[in-house]
Amino acid sequence: MRTVLAVMPAFMRVSLATMFQYRAEIVLWAVWGVVYPAVALAMWGAAVAGTGGTDIKGFAPSDFAAYFLLTMVIGHLGTAWDVYEMGYMVRSGRMSTRLLRPLLPIWSSVADNVAYKLLTLTILIPVWMIVVWVTRPTFNIGWAQLVYGLPAVLLASVLSYLWGYILALVAFWTTKTEGVGEVWFGMSLFFGGRLAPLTIMPPILQWIAAFLPAKWIVWFPAAALMGRLSIPEMTWGLLMQAFWLVGGLVVFRFTWRAAVKRYTAVGI
Amino acid sequence: MRVRILAPATRGPTLQSGESPATIPGVAQIEVQKLTKTFKVSEREGGFSAALGSVFRRRYKQVHAVEQIDAVIEKGEIVGFLGPNGAGKTTTLKMLTGLLHPTSGAATVLGHTPWRRDPDYLRQISMVMGQRSQLHWDLPAMDSFILHLAVYRVDKARGRATLDELIGLLDLAGVIKKQVRTLSLGERMKCELAVSLLHNPAVLFLDEPTLGVDITMQARIRQFIAEYNRRYGATIILTSHYMADVTALCKRVIVIDRGHILFDGPLAGLSTRVAPFKVINIDLSRDVDGYDFARAGDVVAQESRKVTLRVAKERAAEATTRLLADLPVLDLTIEDPPIEDVIAQVFARGTGPD
Numbered sequence A: 001m002r003t004v005l006a007v008m009p010a011f012m013r014v015s016l017a018t019m020f021q022y023r024a025e026i027v028l029w030a031v032w033g034v035v036y037p038a039v040a041l042a043m044w045g046a047a048v049a050g051t052g053g054t055d056i057k058g059f060a061p062s063d064f065a066a067y068f069l070l071t072m073v074i075g076h077l078g079t080a081w082d083v084y085e086m087g088y089m090v091r092s093g094r095m096s097t098r099l100l101r102p103l104l105p106i107w108s109s110v111a112d113n114v115a116y117k118l119l120t121l122t123i124l125i126p127v128w129m130i131v132v133w134v135t136r137p138t139f140n141i142g143w144a145q146l147v148y149g150l151p152a153v154l155l156a157s158v159l160s161y162l163w164g165y166i167l168a169l170v171a172f173w174t175t176k177t178e179g180v181g182e183v184w185f186g187m188s189l190f191f192g193g194r195l196a197p198l199t200i201m202p203p204i205l206q207w208i209a210a211f212l213p214a215k216w217i218v219w220f221p222a223a224a225l226m227g228r229l230s231i232p233e234m235t236w237g238l239l240m241q242a243f244w245l246v247g248g249l250v251v252f253r254f255t256w257r258a259a260v261k262r263y264t265a266v267g268i
Numbered sequence B: 001m002r003v004r005i006l007a008p009a010t011r012g013p014t015l016q017s018g019e020s021p022a023t024i025p026g027v028a029q030i031e032v033q034k035l036t037k038t039f040k041v042s043e044r045e046g047g048f049s050a051a052l053g054s055v056f057r058r059r060y061k062q063v064h065a066v067e068q069i070d071a072v073i074e075k076g077e078i079v080g081f082l083g084p085n086g087a088g089k090t091t092t093l094k095m096l097t098g099l100l101h102p103t104s105g106a107a108t109v110l111g112h113t114p115w116r117r118d119p120d121y122l123r124q125i126s127m128v129m130g131q132r133s134q135l136h137w138d139l140p141a142m143d144s145f146i147l148h149l150a151v152y153r154v155d156k157a158r159g160r161a162t163l164d165e166l167i168g169l170l171d172l173a174g175v176i177k178k179q180v181r182t183l184s185l186g187e188r189m190k191c192e193l194a195v196s197l198l199h200n201p202a203v204l205f206l207d208e209p210t211l212g213v214d215i216t217m218q219a220r221i222r223q224f225i226a227e228y229n230r231r232y233g234a235t236i237i238l239t240s241h242y243m244a245d246v247t248a249l250c251k252r253v254i255v256i257d258r259g260h261i262l263f264d265g266p267l268a269g270l271s272t273r274v275a276p277f278k279v280i281n282i283d284l285s286r287d288v289d290g291y292d293f294a295r296a297g298d299v300v301a302q303e304s305r306k307v308t309l310r311v312a313k314e315r316a317a318e319a320t321t322r323l324l325a326d327l328p329v330l331d332l333t334i335e336d337p338p339i340e341d342v343i344a345q346v347f348a349r350g351t352g353p354d
Helices: A002-021 A023-051 A061-077 A082-092 A094-099 A106-135 A143-168 A178-190 A203-209 A219-226 A231-266 B048-056 B089-096 B141-151 B156-169 B185-197 B215-232 B243-249 B267-274 B313-326 B339-349
Strands: B002-005 B028-043 B059-074 B078-082 B104-109 B125-129 B203-207 B235-239 B252-257 B260-266 B277-284 B298-302 B306-312 B329-335
Touching: A002 A023, A002 A106, A002 B141, A023 A061, A023 A106, A061 A106, A061 A143, A061 A219, A082 A094, A082 A143, A082 A178, A094 A231, A106 A143, A143 A178, A143 A219, A143 A231, A219 A231, B028 B089, B028 B235, B059 B089, B059 B235, B059 B252, B059 B260, B078 B089, B078 B215, B078 B243, B078 B339, B089 B104, B089 B203, B089 B235, B125 B185, B141 B156, B141 B185, B156 B185, B156 B215, B185 B215, B215 B235, B215 B243, B235 B243, B243 B339, B252 B267, B260 B267, B267 B339, B277 B313, B306 B313, B313 B329
Parallel strands: B002 B329, B078 B235, B078 B252, B125 B203, B203 B235
Antiparallel strands: B028 B059, B028 B104, B252 B260, B277 B306, B277 B329, B298 B306
């Protein structure tokens, strides 16, 4: 662990330097993270107006605004692209040069990821401010929501990264994981609550979501920070996040070993 | 008339006289026992229907890349790994660097089993793959160097000193500030070598380090590798397609073909094993039209009064006697074939039909 901490700044410097080379692309990716929650927001705003009432299952337009603003932020902090990249790394043999290093390859990927998120915050924070100014979200929060909600957001981004990476490891067997990536993204749309707040989804979807990590990666931190959850609900949520984190670490450990074994058996 | 038997035509390593060879006899650094790697590869005929068929039923074939090889390599040796494409050279190197898990057999490098991939082991070795880059393409090489020093946790002062030394030795001062993707292949290869040596590896694996590089740069890289070996006593295993790499650097060669070791020993001894023939050069005092040289051996070259023959080793004496008896010989030499030809023959073996 000492090695990892010592190496991280060096990795991040290289990641940032690389991203500066691709400024335009980085901006486009970051903005894409704003576009789809904005579309969902516009859709639900129109839906509320269509019913002729003031809300849908307790969500008024300003609540939708708050919810989708939060999913924008949480979505950004949970961005991970290993599942799209790993197939290429394995197919092209680039993994070999990473495996020669006396350090798990995941750490350089983590550094890339954190560097991307920090760098793009400089663009996204002003964009989010504009979204706030245009959509006028309402938040209903006190200290308790912040104390529970902020760690929930952090844990959510770790969970999102970790499980994304675990899925990416499928590449060691299939050498292509773009499809897996799409399924994972789709899951976070339906079962994570990116398309709609989970509580207004059909019960069957909510029931399935309870068994998946996606719910704790998007819906839970957003609902907590909106002030929609009681303290016992938030405590339960944090526990569930801890469960998925520990589970993820265990699964990662085994999957990584198997993946390396597979890679070194086949010799790509 | 003169008859001379010449010493084997090797061009020994380029180490200057007065430099002590870095080999330390008796300190085995790499030990390989019955190392074997068998791959299972799927195969099918070309064409759409075969592609469709392979979706439902895949046919697999066992490929024996490396079979039961044994070797002991001592500290400070530079060993050339020779063989045609697909002989198993890279597979062996990958097993020794922990990138491949063998099917069976054992190997110890610096006291470690490579495929356990112990970080302590990985910190002490390096592998340069001519076709794969360790550098960040979008950044100047210097950035990759600094990152490498951090990843291998090299002490700051020592890292700086090594870096300066490598920049000097490889003449990199004008190169390291340029974006790697804009470098010429030769410049990039020098940077690849530099980055892989920054942590001062005790064992260095070089897989085709001069591939595609022009001749002047090849010579420069060779010179550098010899210098590095001399300075640090690093053990170096090298595969190459360029004979000059092998003749300039390696006193010892291991010839591998279809997964088996055909020869392991001094470069000079290679010709005796792989190419058991002698080259006879004859100078004649007058023209001898109509003499059938082919009865004595294969005619390699024939001018009016100069003939070069290739004769199987065991028949060399008999052929010489006959030639001397039959012909007006002015000068006759018997020599081993040039090492280049021997190596070419080694490579050529892999290209023929099985």
